Amino acid sequence: MSEVRxxxxxxxxxxxxxxxxxxxxxxxxxxFRPGELVEGTVISxxxxxxxxxxxxxxxxxxxxxxxxxTEKTVKKLKVGDTLLxxxxxxxxxxxxxxxxxxxxxxDRHWRDFQKHLTEGTILSCRVTEYNKGGLVVDVxxxxxxxxxSRLDPAHEASSLVGQTLAATVIEESEAxxxxxxxxxxxxxxxxxxxxxxxxxxHAGEVIAGKVSGVTAFGVFVDLQGVEGLAHISELAWDKxxxxxxxxxxxxxVSVKVLSVDTATxxxxxxxxxxxxxxxxxxxxxxxxxxxxxxxxxxxAPFGAFVNLEPGVDGLIHVSETVGPLKEGEEVExxxxxxxxxxxxxxxxxxxxxxxxxxxx
Numbered sequence: 137m138s139e140v141r142x143x144x145x146x147x148x149x150x151x152x153x154x155x156x157x158x159x160x161x162x163x164x165x166x167x168f169r170p171g172e173l174v175e176g177t178v179i180s181x182x183x184x185x186x187x188x189x190x191x192x193x194x195x196x197x198x199x200x201x202x203x204x205x206t207e208k209t210v211k212k213l214k215v216g217d218t219l220l221x222x223x224x225x226x227x228x229x230x231x232x233x234x235x236x237x238x239x240x241x242x243d244r245h246w247r248d249f250q251k252h253l254t255e256g257t258i259l260s261c262r263v264t265e266y267n268k269g270g271l272v273v274d275v276x277x278x279x280x281x282x283x284x285s286r287l288d289p290a291h292e293a294s295s296l297v298g299q300t301l302a303a304t305v306i307e308e309s310e311a312x313x314x315x316x317x318x319x320x321x322x323x324x325x326x327x328x329x330x331x332x333x334x335x336x337x338h339a340g341e342v343i344a345g346k347v348s349g350v351t352a353f354g355v356f357v358d359l360q361g362v363e364g365l366a367h368i369s370e371l372a373w374d375k376x377x378x379x380x381x382x383x384x385x386x387x388x389v390s391v392k393v394l395s396v397d398t399a400t401x402x403x404x405x406x407x408x409x410x411x412x413x414x415x416x417x418x419x420x421x422x423x424x425x426x427x428x429x430x431x432x433x434x435x436a437p438f439g440a441f442v443n444l445e446p447g448v449d450g451l452i453h454v455s456e457t458v459g460p461l462k463e464g465e466e467v468e469x470x471x472x473x474x475x476x477x478x479x480x481x482x483x484x485x486x487x488x489x490x491x492x493x494x495x496x
Contacts, residue, residue: 167193168233172223173243176235186210186218186237194233196221196384206277209237220244232482245276248309252466253305258322260358261303263296271296271377273303273426275387278315286318300349300356301361301426302330322349333361334398342410347387348378357391357405364403366391372408373415373447375433414447418476422450429485442467449481455486 176188186198225234265272270283303317361439394404430442439453473482
């Protein structure tokens with residue numbers, strides 16, 4: 137009897153176009169769960185909002201801070217591009233699946249590592265730690281490991297912390313959070329290409345690159361296959377204490393090549409030299425006898441340094457003060473000595489007493 141009822145029910149469905157349509161529609165609609173990775177096609181780009189076709193009769197939306205990742209991916213996208221994102225809400229009030237670009241960043245990198253393993257891509261790795269087995273490295277924000285046996289024999293492993301190495305992926309497993317790389321294989325694959333690229337780079341030229349590493353002593357920049365270093369002293373005309381406050385991995389920058397050593401493969405770069413040197417006009421802006429206002433930037437045993445503008449500090453010698461000064465204090469002073477060539481500017485508070493001075 138049950139079998140007869142089922143057969144009758146099937147016949148009714150077969151003769152019911154609305155039932156068929158609903159059944160088909162039910163099959164096509166897909167429900168996405170939070171935490172799931174989905175790949176979609178960009179169909180709309182607007183300020184602070186990205187719309188994706190994610191299949192299954194569904195559209196996904198990425199908004200606000202969920203668009204932000206370290207590689208600034210959203211700035212490179214155009215309609216028609218495919219993109220991997222993570223679901224954070226199955227459906228919002230407008231019927232969209234809410235997605236995140238930021239939360240899928242590591243997943244995208246792991247997917248890329250599979251491709252890099254197959255193709256032998258050379259990657260930039262920042263060494264973060266040394267142990268007896270090898271080097272712990274950072275690759276696009278993902279921790280990896282280079283065994284000692286896979287290092288260039290010319291390297292002293294313990295001295296490589298903070299430096300950048302070129303390496304290829306030889307093993308990857310996202311499930312086990314395991315990424316193993318080899319510098320030796322990268323040397324074999326990319327040595328000739330890097331040598332050729334080095335020969336193409338010349339001192340004095342300006343090149344567009346991408347920040348591949350940020351350290352306490354400067355910023356490493358990938359120049360399409362060759363990495364150069366912009367030392368902390370070459371980042372800005374004013375004093376830089378923490379490069380990480382100015383740059384992060386993935387930032388696109390323009391740099392001026394200072395020198396190229398083809399023997400060692402080292403390339404020295406400057407970012408600050410692409411902007412005007414504030415000391416070039418100091419003798420005109422701050423002539424002797426000019427009254428200026430600045431902020432005390434540093435206290436030293438011999439006096440106080442006063443910042444007048446980004447990159448320009450003057451010195452009030454202890455013999456030219458009338459009382460104690462402290463960092464951050466705003467102070468008026470008189471220009472008493474200008475030596476733009478040697479980047480020196482002498483100031484005095486003592487000589488202000490009882491005089492009338494021209495303030496710029």
